[in-house]
Amino acid sequence: MSDRPLHESGDPSAEVLPGSTGSCGLLTAEPVDPLVGSRIDAYLARHPGGAERLIPLLHLAQATLGYLPVAVQEQIAARLGLPLVQIHGVVSFYHFFNTTPRAKYQLKVCMGTACFVRRAQALTEAIRQVLGVDPGSVTKDGLFGLDEVRCLGSCGMAPVLTLDDDTHGNLTPGDARKLVFGLQARARRQRVPEPSERVDE
Numbered sequence: 001m002s003d004r005p006l007h008e009s010g011d012p013s014a015e016v017l018p019g020s021t022g023s024c025g026l027l028t029a030e031p032v033d034p035l036v037g038s039r040i041d042a043y044l045a046r047h048p049g050g051a052e053r054l055i056p057l058l059h060l061a062q063a064t065l066g067y068l069p070v071a072v073q074e075q076i077a078a079r080l081g082l083p084l085v086q087i088h089g090v091v092s093f094y095h096f097f098n099t100t101p102r103a104k105y106q107l108k109v110c111m112g113t114a115c116f117v118r119r120a121q122a123l124t125e126a127i128r129q130v131l132g133v134d135p136g137s138v139t140k141d142g143l144f145g146l147d148e149v150r151c152l153g154s155c156g157m158a159p160v161l162t163l164d165d166d167t168h169g170n171l172t173p174g175d176a177r178k179l180v181f182g183l184q185a186r187a188r189r190q191r192v193p194e195p196s197e198r199v200d201e
């Protein structure tokens with residue numbers, strides 16, 4: 001074990017790291033949005049209790065900000081007196097929590113066992129090739145996000161992916177490509193031209 005100071009929780013996996021530090025002493029990627037902070041505080045004041053408030057707080061923070069950056073996870077960890085590693089474990093376990101900003105079209109490929117053995121990774125690869133993004137990231141235009149997640153609860157249709165709230169199953173890589181091409185075409189139809197692109201009537 002290193003001689004770095006420990007996180008206040010005493011959890012050795014949550015050592016204090018050098019660099020800019022956040023509210024609970026861990027490295028912070030960005031400042032906490034004040035609106036999220038005030039809503040967290042208001043919720044805690046209305047609902048005294050313990051760690052059972054974690055999931056509702058995560059939902060609240062995500063509903064406010066759209067996703068759960070490290071700084072927000074830190075703040076929730078500090079407020080509940082839980083190690084950050086525990087918060088991160090919960091966030092990464094549930095597919096409905098996002099740690100990156102949501103894209104207009106959010107694609108989540110299931111990597112649970114049933115999907116994995118039916119070549120779900122080929123779906124990820126097909127989408128990655130079309131969009132040029134790796135899992136966990138968003139295209140530069142903010143239109144498409146790609147994630148790999150655990151079981152989505154539709155194992156009978158493996159391999160499975162979700163597009164926002166819709167589940168698509170029994171997919172081949174070609175199906176995944178076709179789905180993305182269709183979304184790209186829809187995005188092009190809906191695109192509002194830049195002022196410099198408009199032709200005077």
Ligand code: FES
Nearest residue numbers: 110112115154155
């Ligand atoms: S393993 Fe993919 S839906 Fe269950």
